[in-house]
Structures are given as structure tokens and as C-alpha cells.
Amino acid sequence: MMKLQPGGQITSPEEIVLAAVFVISDECPFMNTTCLTIDD
Numbered sequence: 001m002m003k004l005q006p007g008g009q010i011t012s013p014e015e016i017v018l019a020a021v022f023v024i025s026d027e028c029p030f031m032n033t034t035c036l037t038i039d040d
Helices: 013-024
Strands: none
């Protein structure tokens, strides 16, 4: 399965949480109606 991942690693639950927190934070004011794809 690791061979299928472009970065050579599998996304951790912590990385998914960080992406979600970024989207709802004030650091991301102009992103709206966007589908954020987090491949696992």
C-alpha cells in the first residue's frame, strides 16, 4: 500500500485534524465553498 502513496507515507489522524482546524481558523479567511481533499 505504501507504494501507492505519492509521498511515501500514510496520512495520520493528527494531519487530518490539523487540516480541518486550519480550514475553520482565522488563518484561512478566504477559503469558502471548497472541498478539501485529504488523501489517505
